[in-house]
Amino acid sequence: MNLMCRRCRIVNLMTLILFLVSWYHNLLTVSSDTPPDIKTGAALTIVQNEENDDGDGEVTVEENGDGDIEQEPPELFKPSKDWKTVKQGQAVPQGLHVRLNLETGEREAKLVEGYHGFERIKSKDNGGSLFSEKTKFTQEELKKALRDFSGMDLREEEEYSKNAEEVKKKFRSYKELKEDFVKINMDIKTEGEIITEMVKQLNKPDITAKDKLQVLSELEYLLHQIDNAVLFSDLGGLELAIKALNDTDSDIKAEATMVLGSALQSNPKVQVLALQTSAMQMFLSLITEESSVAQRSKALFALSSLIRQFPVAQKKFLDFGGLTALASLFHRSGMEKLQVKAVTLLNDLLQEQQSFQVLANLNDPKQKEKLQQYEEVHLEAALQEKGFCDLLPPLLFLPDHDSREKILHAMRTLGSPCHSYFNKAQSILLQLQSEYQKLADEEVAESDKYFTSMLNSVKAVISSLNLKEEL
Template structure:
């Protein structure tokens, strides 16, 4: 009876000990994950005295039992690995444990695993060689990776659907990816359809404008006859169609020589001039001027045609028309750009045949003389009364460009001298504030220099 109770007690203690994990022995300063230490001469000398073993066990595992082939006392709260002989010493009343006599594994090494935790016991001694540590670490990594991979694979399988199923769903929904050119084809067909409503046509033009900003797309529009369609739409009876057609043309023409040539051959320049010269809503005038500017910039042939068709006179009338004040800066900027284009081309020292041909084309564009004849020397300085610094900057820039030809007109303008002196005082203060903030070449200093240049040239 007494022997049966003893066996029962030993069995309970064994089951209890199987649930323990390796902890940290604070007295011996050992941790419990495996860190491989390279075998330097210093390490070889010390490896039988101590081993560097670290782990990320829970903080409460504060003391570890290191078994040998002899019975040793298991202190209260001390963690022991699974697979040991455990007994209750009836003489002392304390628990004791030792390594199984037959062991498992070679070279005195015993590996154990409990859940996601791993450990190793050296049955020959309390220390481990570097080779033993590497071997144990390799085994633990292999087991850990296998577990993680299997769990990760299962998680992915539950979270994501197979590509085959996705492809089948896309086919069922008739999802079709269109290229830009296919979209342009569809939009042109939609606009040109006899069954399309006014709202449909405006929507098609709105979408087309977005796509033709790209050079290739604009050229594709030209290739399928869309450019001619937009040019013809400038004569549409509906104002919203004329406005949006001009907008599409302006975006397609901008910086695109091939489209510029095609558009002028299609008669777009004349039709845009008609929109600018006739009574039209401001919205149409803005879009027409945008397309007109895109047609003329960096295209000397179109500039020649502009002068022949009386375009400068049309812009002069638009500049002075009531209700069109918002267009004045745009008109002045366009004229300034065309004058500067010719000037910069002529100043470039380039003996190539291509450059010589370009110079020859710009020589036929004499924009400044008719500007002087049509009182642009008087029209431009009037915009200096604006309180907007950006507007003043563009006016001063244009005045400086024209001053050699407009000097007499500037000197004769009543109030211009006092206005320039007032601007100089204002920009001296603003430039000083900029310099005080560390900006040596600030925006207002540039405006001050422009004002001073004009005053000096007029003096």
Template sequence: MICVNMRVVILVILCLCSFASPKGNEKDSSGGKSTLDDAESIEAFKPTHEWQSVKKGQPIPKGLHVRVNLQTGETEAKLISNSNNERTDVLSVHDDVNSEEDRIEADELSKEVRESLLKLENEEKATPSEIADAVRERFRSYKELKEAFKQLNMTVKTDLEIMHELIFKYKNLQRSQKTSYDEILAVLTDMEYLVHQFDNALEFVRLEGVSDIVIPMLNCSSPAVRAEAARLLGSAAQSNVKVQIAALENGAIFSLLRAVSLDSDSVVRIRSLYALSCLIRNFPAAQARFVKEGGLSVLAQLFDKEQENHKMQVKIKIITLLYDLLIERQDTIKLFSGYTPVIKEELEMKMKQYKEVGLEKSLLDQGWCSKIPEVLLAQDQNWSRTKKRDDLSSALTDIPVRPEHDFVEKVVDTLLAMVEICHHDFNINSDLKRMIIGLREWYLELAMKEELNKSAKQIREGSDESSNDIVDEGFLYYSGIARTLERLTRELEKFGAKDEL
């Protein structure tokens, strides 16, 4: 026989009795619905020294042996026997009849159980409006919470409320003659943090933040304020069409191009390039204005003149932007087939807009077909050092992903995206073709080592050697670059053959 603490025993007995009673929505034999109080009308259990079945909902006196047959789910009970050899098949408990405190606690617990079950039954029958009223009674509104926190000298505000306060504060600073640039900078920084959220950016536009704050501050005499204003616009415009439209309507592209081209501060130029990228991505109308106002020419000047400490960083940003703009067009063409007429009509309109931009022709006219390869060829002297480091490190551990590889990946991806419009310039550039072949052989070697390293690592960790995902090319960095170089080589050969004809 298993002896259990008296409180646990009482809890088990009460739960068995409570959950054995019929559900509130089930009908009894008389055709009416039963409730939890029906248990009181059932005849009391009369115990003997033999095991007897306990009916559902039947009250059980205290001081009995109780057991539950796990196979049949039937509850049985009998009087406590003086025999020490007696045992139960599943569960046997006994009551300490001398504990008055336990009896009182059991009565209270029984009452709590019944009240909880009645509450559950009532909630099941409640209508949606009754449930809503119950929720309002249990939880306080935002207004009530604000009042409560106000009494505690604490302030609770939503992001939109903070945005309103920041714009109000900015306007007061503009009217004050004692305003410092640090105060304006602090307000712009707080706004930039908020506009990352989509709804906050929409509210920023609704409150004329682009026209009243960003555009004027791009012309501020403080480089730090100009840089923060550009960053604020870029953060708000990311994948937010309404912000992009507001910026376009307020002449932001012209202001940003002027900052990229003429600003004496390198941080302002980089932040303005970031804002410009966010503004024209996936927005053909802004791209058309960008090309019309000489944006590609401005980027070409920045590409060539940027200071040495930021030169490579800026070039990578420009190359990435050009790649994204080209891929947008190519993806739209690929998506055109296989869609419903309505979707096709939208894509057709978008393709027409991209065609009106004339980006490809502008890239060709502005000399970008030679500028991108020059970036790759300029790093020729660094490849030998990088190769030696990779060869040494691969003998010791996994091959590290260095900045040089990230640079190669972005440039090669862009060359592949431009090959259709620049194939003639690429094919007559013998140094570029030699570089592509050399890089392809190098990355094929790195890819092989990468695959071996991954396979060995998975085997060490106990993976199945025969599993098909031991070498998953989708997760192999260098294999991806090698495949891009192979595609670029095939495309150049294909267009080269056409050029010869």
């Protein structure tokens, strides 16, 4: 390694010496005269120091014995403000406009307008020079420059070695990084592998309540993806989650409900599998009997995920007394938010059924079969029978606009079967119309017309009631 470094230094020195020799020779050719202390016949030589074998050479300047050599400098082109032809062999100072005359084929040059730097340039006859800076060097100056360059190279090499060691200390080697990556890669698991492992943990008889709650919490996040929920069901996860609904720990019961709701949401395959279990009965039981409002809300979410876009499940919902369970929410105080959620679900189911009856393609066997299934779900009549027509108007007294909006939408959907019941709410409807008229008048921006929309909803309900009254 040391030998290679020495060779590199020698090569660098030789390159530098050749550059300086060439530079020095060029200076001699363009200088107007030669100072007495400069020998034009001098040569640069590297002399090996026999007493030191470390490879460093001593730089000397030797005389070649030819004496001084007088060399005629090139003629200087004298510029003016006008274009002048540059004769062959003339030296053109820097900073001039230079062009090639296409007609004559000759080079022409002139002074840059407003530039006075060339007034200081003197011709050879006046003892001047083309260069303003010193362009001649003595032997001692050259020797000193070469020694400085040599010492500079050694210092830079030492500094580079020191910096390299510091870099090695700060950063790990490629081999170390590769080993760490292998370790990390070994610990990476797919979501499918994670779900499989979690189902195994839930199935352990000795799992602690803390671990079970942690597993259910992580599953609730993963099962929003359809493929993950299907895998969870195929592994028997539905039965394990339904079993957890009977747990004495309220937190585990609530988390298991959310797991089922996430797995069922917009997932037909899981909905079909869940309908074959006791999931619906468990959800209805929680809605009816659970004392916690939060737990009832989670159970309503899970029930909604099970029966949406699934007419067979909607029929079972009616058969299992689902409307009775939802109506029980209206007989307890402090359940207003849950009541609005229940009304929203029922309104969505009615609109879902009505939309499919209009848009169904009877030439498609599957859609035709699904249409027949919807026709067996007599939801509108069941709502009237279970007293929901009386339960809706009082919710218009709720102070928040969002709840009112949802109730107004439901009243428009149920306007026909519940006409006589809603007609009794004309006073509250007129009161809302006056309130939203004032709020709509205060709206300025065209992009913000929320209260105008609310006003139109109130007017639509009143109009439908008056129209049916006239008929």
